[in-house]
Amino acid sequence: MTDTRQTEGTVPLGPDQFTGPTPDNALRDADRDAKASMVAADGTPLKASLARSLRRQKLRALMLVAPLLIFVLVTFIAPIADMLFRSVQNEIVVDTLPRTVAALQDWDYESGEVPGPAVFDAMTRDMMVAVERKEHTRLGSRLNYELTGISSLLRQTGRDVEDIGEVQLDAMVGLDPAWEEPATWAGMLTTPDYREAAAEWAIRADEGGRLFDEPPPRMELAEAAQALPLTADAYTDFARTIGTESQDSALEEEPWPLVYMSLVQDLRQFPAAADAFEGDDGARLAALVEALPTIPEVDTRAAFLEIDEEWADPQVWGTIKAFSPPYTPGYFLSAADLTLTPDGVEAMPEDERIYRTLFLRTIFMSLAITFSCILLGYPVAWLLANLPARQANVLMILVLLPFWTSLLVRTSAWKVLLQQQGVINDILVWLGLVGDANRLVMINNVTGTIIAMTHILLPFMILPLYSVMKTIPPSYVRAAKSLGATDFTAFRRVYFPQSVPGIGAGSILVFILAIGYYITPEIVGGTKGVFISNRIAYHISTSLNWGLAAALGSILLVAVLILYWAYDRIIGIDNVKLGG
């Protein structure tokens, strides 16, 4: 069968496959010639004219659709895309601790050792900037999702990190009180142009008061400052941070201890750097170089360990490193009860595994709801489809009224009915069927959710079932009976198979709706009867773990889209009926 090309010459070809001229060809040629020569009223060939008109029609149709399409893309598709993006987004670590992340590249978690002094130096700088911008607490809560305790560690460190380098500051000020003056630093490290611009900016900032939001002028470093790379860097950070965060001018504020520390570090490394500066600056720096041996060393690593011993734990550094990339699978792993540790992907501790159970419960409860909807919807749909039109229309109202009634009304009705002091229990007690002491517990558990949601989603099962059953000719069942089938056999072998598409349509619809429900489980579900949606809402509004909420939402979205794809293949989206 696969070798048709080899046998081409020997097997006779079909009538359309002759290569020589046939009467057909001549007809086609004539047709083509006739078309080509036909012209429209304005003299253009008809074909071109038609094509142009078709193009214009297409364009006009698109123009009609375009406003709505743009509207939906902006108000709906963009938010969904944003949510998908948020489920992997993780820029906070690298944005808050850029230097630390870079320094950690060379450190290997597997070694089991605490990172070297370079990492602690970088961390000191990052933390000082972060504390000033108040970003370290946000980073703390982010990393706390991955390693419990990091949040308090970062908060503690944030309080104490500003004291690192204080001894060097004191020593330098003791040597020359000029080091305490903001002008000394600004004069030494920045250009006169910058100082002028910054002074003007500071005046405007004072006048503008609270509402002032103009960014401070861009830092321009003096040429000589290049000789002191760490100092220049730290000073730039200092000036920018206090400028944007508290609208203070670098000309008027004493630099952070970090700047002093950096200067000592720079000068220890390049004692000749002092020569690059002129006048007072040069003299002051030369004096500082002279006095360097008297200035105490600062060990950032020791300082960090003094703040909190946790910093000696490689686990902390490993976690920071593991979550340093701007995109992370971490939230999706959490959603599957896994966690990304420095050692790789691991299962969550036994007592923190909730999401798999929750997903399974959501699916199980949705299935139970779907099944009870089939059970209750099938007889009703059959009755509606087989009654005379007038009676069926009246009964149809009983189905459509709940369908049209507010969801909140139906949910509150079930709350009223199912409570322990509610209507059903009251009636049962009143009738003496249940003792007053042992009233039934029907709310705030799985039962409550299933009963209420079956009621709410039942019309979605009845309507598609009804429209399918309406098309089944009653003569088939009669024919089966006249051929000797019993009622049951006629139903099982003839009627039921024809109604299966309706069951399929209704089931998928009900299942999709059930799996993403939020309001009803929230009100009647208690803690045992809630769905994954309730957890998503919890993470958005209570725990503020938006990334995890987005990851859970993305998983749910994918599940629903797959189901819809199946629905479209089986029934077709266009066939969605809205209440008759």
Place this chain on the structure above:
Amino acid sequence: MADLTAAEIADRSGPGFAIGITALAGALFGYIAGNTLGAGLIGTLVGAVLGAGFAWVAAGPLSGSRAGGRWAAIALCALLGLVFGGIGGAVGGAVIGAVLGWIAYWMVRTDYRKGLPPYATAGQVLWHNAFLFICGFIFFFLIAPIAVVIPLSFNAESFFTFTPEMLALDPEGYSLRHYRDFFTNADWQQAMWNSLKIAPVATLLAVGFGTLAAIGLSQSHIPFRQVIMAILISPMIVPLIISAAGMYFFYSRIGLQGTYWGIVLAHAALGIPFVIITVTATLVGFDRSLTRASANLGADPVTTFFKVQMPLILPGVISGGLFAFITSFDEVVVVLFVGSAGQKTLPWQMFIGLREQISPTILAVATILVTISILLLTTLELLRRRSERLRGMSPG
């Protein structure tokens, strides 16, 4: 015996079968009524005797006058109820009497065989009636929760259940205080106005954009029809909690979170699929030669749209608009996240009330909403009939 039909059995056994069944039903009602008075056994006996008596009367003395017999049953049972249970008991008794009387005549006149061929076996008759009973039960399940809310909203106490005064039909047990609360409480009024401010604007947006797009989509030459349709329908497909989460994240990025327009835009997006679906469905039956005829007679496209096309597709547009309106008016998940405290809508206020169980004012609101949905349902049904009449189909 095996080849006898149930009808023949009933004929042969005379009214005995009917008397037995009615007595059984009477015993059941008697047990219930007796239990409420603390004397189940006596109630059962009295009920059985009453049932048997009704059936005997229906088969004998009053077999000709159905209405008379049933009124007599109602009167008798109501009297019994009045003697033992006051006004509430009288009403309960009347209901039981009506049902028992109906059962008696239904059994005696073999109405239970109605709709079945005369050759149906006893099993088939039993199954047929059991099936109808099951269906009746399911309809009850569908409607009862909504029906229960309405009387409870007139409760004089702040309870979510029937008080003894209500059951005794004591006028003291009923009041309009929850309605009064709804119309005077600042929170509820604020919520109602918010809902009324948001829903119409969202509907207008959805209907305006949606109708235009539906007209574009119904033209035969539109490219990427499937993809466009999927995008426009997607707000209906995506679970609300996901839409809400996405909108919350995105709208807070662009500063729309917690604003009036944020909610309006979100609700318009949610209502659009309904407009698209109903309007495209209406356009399927639209005769395109009408627009061509209009153009031929010299009308420009705008005139053609408003004078020819719009009046014909108006029922579809209105019902799409109603769907969009009810979507926005009913919506709570998205508004919970996108809105701020100042934009509390009616469903939001109800949601808070349900979660924290503040007051049965919720039930008064629910009753008002049920009334609104009945009105909406009626409007839609009338529109549907009109549209079918316009298209030359018979209503029904």
